[in-house]
Amino acid sequence: MTVEIDGVPFKVIEFLHVKPGKGAAFVRSKLKNLLTGNNNERTFRAGEQLNLAAVERREGQFTYAEGETVSDPGPVLTLRARVLANWALEQPYVFMDVESYEETRLPKDDWAQFLKEGTTCSLLFFNGKVISVEPPAFMDLLVTDAPPGVKGNTASGGGTKPATLETGAVISVPLFIESGEIIKVDTRTGVYLSRSKE
Structure with missing residues (x-):
């Protein structure tokens, strides 16, 4: 469940309804800020109303990464051109919406380390902007x-x-893995799972 608090979307990670022997009931919750990725603990009164966040999940295909390094163009560029060049550096990952074919550019983040061209990811939108990418x-x-x-390294090593x-x-990776092999990786943790069956 995703709720909106003060204009910010939060994913409810866990919650606990508490009814103390004396006093009013309350709800203790652990929330993840979807804009910053930070986890917060909040307490709400039992009757307090929260609004559901208007988030939308869409499929997007990672099409390519734009160049991440640009040589210094010197003093010739105008301020606007320099700002645009810096924006291109900060938005190097291009995703295409698989339904509308619209392109979205995003800055590099933790999710980028396992992406290869053509990978279909889940894009989470809030107020028309992508706030999260899930490969x-x-x-x-x-x-x-x-x-x-x-010598002597084996699968049981x-x-x-x-x-x-x-x-x-x-x-x-285990010692028996060599260059040229295809392996299965858990992208959430970055952990080797097995050799690929392909």
Whole structure:
């Protein structure tokens, strides 16, 4: 459930109705601010009314990432051109609404580390703006760089090593994983799950 408090959307993570022996009942809640990602604890009187937030979830396809580095153009650019260049740096991820084909540009965030072009994500809108991106919970990604394992490393070895994925993310993988393999990753935690079945 998503509620709106002081114009800000909050996702209700948990709540507990408390009826003390003496005094009025109240509701203790844990809320996640969908604009900042911060968790808050709030207490409400039992009869207090809250408005549901008008959030909308739509499917969007990650189409491409615009260049993240721009060489210094020198003093020739006008102030407006410099502001637009900085805006492009802050909005490098382009998503396309799969129904309307409308493009949305978003700044890089934690969700970006496992995205590859063509990935369909869930976009959460509030007041016409994207406030959250949820990539698929599990993705199959190519290991582009992994140091070689030491002789004797097996599936039951238990050790881990860092591996770089095709998206640039670095995660810990078992010692037997090598460059060129496709692995399944939990995008919510960044944890290796298994070799891909594909």
